[in-house]
Amino acid sequence: MSVPIITIDGPSGSGKGTISHLLSEKLGWNLLDSGSIYRLCALACLKQDIDLDDESAALVIAQALDIRFEVTKSSVRTLLNDEDVTSTIREETVGMAASKIAAYPSVRSALLSCQKAFAKTPGLVADGRDMGTVVFPDAALKFFLTASAQTRADRRVKQLSEQGVAADYDEVLTAIKLRDFQDENRKSAPLKPADDAILVDSSHIGIDDVLAVMVQNIERVLTNK
Secondary structure (H helix, E strand, C coil): CCCCCCEEEEECCCHHHHHHHHHHHHHHHHEHHHHHHHHHHHHHHHHHCCCCCHHHHHHHHHHHCEEEECCCCCCCEEEEEEEEEHHHHHHHHHHHCCCCCCCHHHHHHHHHHHHHHHCCCEEEEECCCCCHHCCCCCCCCEEEEEECCCHHHHHHHHHHHHCCCCCCCCHHHHHHHHHHHHHHHCCCCCCCCCCCEEEEEECCCHHHHHHHHHHHHHHHHHCCC
């Protein structure tokens, strides 16, 4: 019996991380936060003092990653070798290291295999930018969650404000548009909806409404299976 997989792709700030968490908790399924995979691999390399210029050494680390995402009602904990590194992987040094190792084809291949391994019973909710197009093209149900750049900028500024960080709206908006352009035009796995993805625009609806739309489609598909 194949494992049911739901993919949620979309641009930065669209809310796919929050929705993926809520869905995995609601369904009792496994969760894959694909955006954290490269950061986790980079952190593992840093912890073992691996030379980031050595592709073969980074590959060894990538092939032996022990990672999981622990879902609760209030949060998602990211664990590396059973250590909670949810906050650590967001540090700038880890991000820079992740960018370095992401350029290695062999590491990308190994981490693709790592992502596919998350497809375990009873099911998987996979969040990312190429989950439905590259990693899980045969997923039972695919969503592409988006929102206008302006809406996403508003959300990001509000999020930073709640964290006590001042942010300029115009600068945030410019950064989001640049990230969209880069994601949509990269040669490898560009950001785009899968041909059979259900498009959900969250520009003018809240998280609860987005969740309701997705649950309705999930129930329809799973019932028909």
